[in-house]
Amino acid sequence: MNQTWWKESVVYQIYPRSFMDSNGDGIGDIKGITSRMDYLKELGIDVIWLSPVFKSPNDDNGYDISDYQKIMDDFGTMEDFDEMLDAAHQRGIKLMMDLVVNHSSDEHQWFIESKSSKDNEKRDWYIWKPGKDGKEPSNWEAAFKGSVWEYDEGTDEYYLHLFSKKQPDLNWENPRLRKEIYKMMNWWLEKGIDGFRMDVINFISKDTDYPDGKVAEGKKYGDGSPYFMNGPRIHEFLQEMNKEVLSKYDTITVGEAPGVTPEEAKLYTGSDRNELHMVFQFEHMGLGDGPEGKWSNLSWKLTDLKKVMTRWQKGLEEDGWNSLYWNNHDQPRVVSRFGNDKEYRVESAKMLATCLHMMQGTPYIYQGEEIGMTNVQFDSIDQYRDIETLNAFKELTSENRMSEEEMMASIYARGRDNARTPMQWNAEEHGGFTEGTPWIEVNPNYKEINVEKALGDQESIFYYYQKLIKLRKENKAIVYGNYDLLLEDDEQIYAYTRTLGEEKLLIICNFTKDSTLFTLPSGIEYNSSELLISNYAIGEGTSIDSIEMKPFEARVYKLN
Known part of the structure; x- marks a missing residue:
């Protein structure tokens, strides 16, 4: 990697x-x-x-x-x-x-020009559509509720806003x-x-046909997300952005x-x-x-x-x-x-x-x-x-x-x-x-x-937090090690290992306000363990094979 x-x-x-x-x-x-x-x-x-x-x-x-x-x-x-x-x-x-x-904002100069007339050179910098059968161009719901389409009397068309009506969507096709x-x-x-x-x-x-979305029971508007999330040209646009901008800097x-x-x-x-x-x-x-x-x-x-x-x-x-x-x-x-x-x-x-x-x-x-x-x-x-x-x-x-x-x-x-x-x-x-x-x-x-x-x-x-950040700087296994989940069906403990070459870390977290027993699954072999961090004081020489975990307790061990 x-x-x-x-x-x-x-x-x-x-x-x-x-x-x-x-x-x-x-x-x-x-x-x-x-x-x-x-x-x-x-x-x-x-x-x-x-x-x-x-x-x-x-x-x-x-x-x-x-x-x-x-x-x-x-x-x-x-x-x-x-x-x-x-x-x-x-x-x-x-x-x-x-x-x-x-x-952008509807107060951006680009949108002010775009809205000024159908012939303006920035008209298609945003997404404008005529109405359909006296209604909005499609039935999508905006993230902040209501329709994604806002009618503009001046040009008798609707513009698209996936969020607030003061946030018109830019037309990346341009x-x-x-x-x-x-x-x-x-x-x-x-x-x-x-x-x-x-x-x-x-x-x-976006899918430039702007098809109607599925309307859930009891809802007024349709779900447009299949037509604008991860849309048809998204990777092309991002690769172009990378070529024109990001590849030139260490970002x-x-x-x-x-x-x-x-x-x-x-x-x-x-x-x-x-x-x-x-x-x-x-x-x-x-x-x-x-x-x-x-x-x-x-x-x-x-x-x-x-x-x-x-x-x-x-x-x-x-x-x-x-x-x-x-x-x-x-x-x-x-x-x-x-x-x-x-x-x-x-x-x-x-x-x-x-x-x-x-x-x-x-x-x-x-x-x-x-x-x-x-x-x-x-x-x-x-x-x-x-x-x-x-x-x-x-x-x-x-x-x-x-x-x-x-x-x-x-x-x-x-x-x-x-x-x-x-x-x-x-x-x-x-x-x-x-x-x-x-x-x-x-x-x-x-x-x-x-x-x-x-x-x-x-x-x-x-x-x-300061200590966690420091540990990440000192242990490549925390950054690059493979993650493997333990105790998949346990509803109280979230435990996993991180492995990089010979190095293995064991992470145990109790997500509840109850004390609960952690038992080390078979198959995890180690000669000795070193406690890297914990949120409770822990006595010397504590065995990791079986641990009575306190409410919301967390421990990280390095296994040798």
């Missing part, structure tokens, strides 16, 4: 609006990030993935871009950006930018548009950034790819494919989804999680590469989702970190994960800011598909704002995030859970 720096790296995602506010306006900004660079250096991460900081009217928190080469006023200036990039590079930290090119995008990407790489995380990149190629690239399978992921990430380094898949994030998607929030089983993780570990073992994550700006907090954020918050946060960081792939840490930040439960829907959450609440309650109580319970469990409450730096007002009024309220538990407290406690989750 090719050994490369991005396989050996640990990435830290920053959601700038919620990270650190430097000027008291209640919104995190670039200078705020620069002021915390030493903190990230101390944690030991190698790469920052920065969520969008481009000029944007902020309909979808910056994922609606009106100018790809300017900085959003809320976040500062291009000078601030250059200073931050320099501060990161001085500390040996690389910077990966968010690339959002499936869609070679002039693609050229313009590559020019912009080259501009950023010339500036010195180190790579791209590509937003819903597997949506950029790190990850493509967000909802609905992708391990087989498809190999096409995106295979070493001789010249496309991307890795993809973000969502199979494990979909555990507990039901008829209303994540808002159904059903229970999940550990065996289901093991099945998904193992399918991806084995699927990309020989060729391709995994990205490893538990949460991000679109997902709830991991300790609340897969752990126990009450009596075992610290233990379960450490266990989950162990389980993920010991797998094959590049680990991603989402801001606040390293101090065990939790989901939030605001009293009223009015305290939420996320467009997806607000639209779903309105639609599902008004159509009596869910009650307001059920909907709030789902938002507490799965809503995107769980990840977007401000970073908790200290026990001062607003968690030290801002001296003003934060754009979204801080989680009320900031006095107990904050960075200052974590840095003052050698047993904190922060130092545990």
Whole structure:
């Protein structure tokens, strides 16, 4: 297997609006990030993935871009950006930018021109269609609810938006548009950034017939995903992007790819494919989804999680590469989702970190994960800011598909704002995030859970993450070793081995609040074992053949 720096790296995602506010306006900004660079250096991460900081009217928190080469006023200036990039590079930290090119903002100059008339030279930079039998061109449902088609009176046609109506989809069939995008990407790489995380990149190629999708029972709209996920020309477009841009630089690239399978992921990430380094898949994030998607929030089983993780570990073992994550700006907090954020918050946060960081792939840490930040439960829907959450609440309650109580319970469990409450730096007002009024309220538990407290406690989750990152740097087996699942049917313990040549690691994680017995399966031979990391104190000379695992306990052994 090719050994490369991005396989050996640990990435830290920053959601700038919620990270650190430097000027008291209640919104995190670039200078705020620069002021915390030493903190990230101390944690030991190698790469920052920065969520969008481009000029944007902020309909979808910056994922609606009106100018790809300017900085959003809320976040500062291009000078601030250059200073931050320099501060990161001085500390040996690389910077990966968010690339959002499936869609732009409807306030982007390209769209303003495109919409101005059917004859405009940029008309086909976006996807315009006449209506069909007095209705929309197709029956697809948008990600943020409603139709994907928005009618424009001025030109008597509809434009496509897979997300909000303020996020019109770009037409990748147009070679002039693609050229313009590559020019912009080259501009950023010339500036010195180190790579791209590509937003819903597997949506950029559509079936240009736009056929109607299947309508599920009780639903108004059809499912268009078979016609825009992993579309007909997607690999051609990405290979062209690689040739025109990515191949010229030593980058790190990850493509967000909802609905992708391990087989498809190999096409995106295979070493001789010249496309991307890795993809973000969502199979494990979909555990507990039901008829209303994540808002159904059903229970999940550990065996289901093991099945998904193992399918991806084995699927990309020989060729391709995994990205490893538990949460991000679109997902709830991991300790609340897969752990126990009450009596075992610290233990379960450490266990989950162990389980993920010991797998094959590049680990991603989402801001606040390293101090065990939790989901939030605001009293009223009015305290939420996320467009997806607000639209779903309105639609599902008004159509009596869910009650307001059920909907709030789902938002507490799965809503995107769980990840977007401000970073908790200290026990001062607003968690030290801002001296003003934060754009979204801080989680009320900031006095107990904050960075200052974590840095003052050698047993904190922060130092545990620091140790996991250090272990990955020292052990090639953690990065490159083969993964093999143990105890496949166990509903309490997730155990697996990693093997590289003569080196073997044993990872044991208890996913429950009950003590449970781990018995080493026959066939795993060893002369002696060395404990590399654990989230409980363990006595000398403990046998690994049979272990009474405490609630949410995790252990990693090197077998000699």
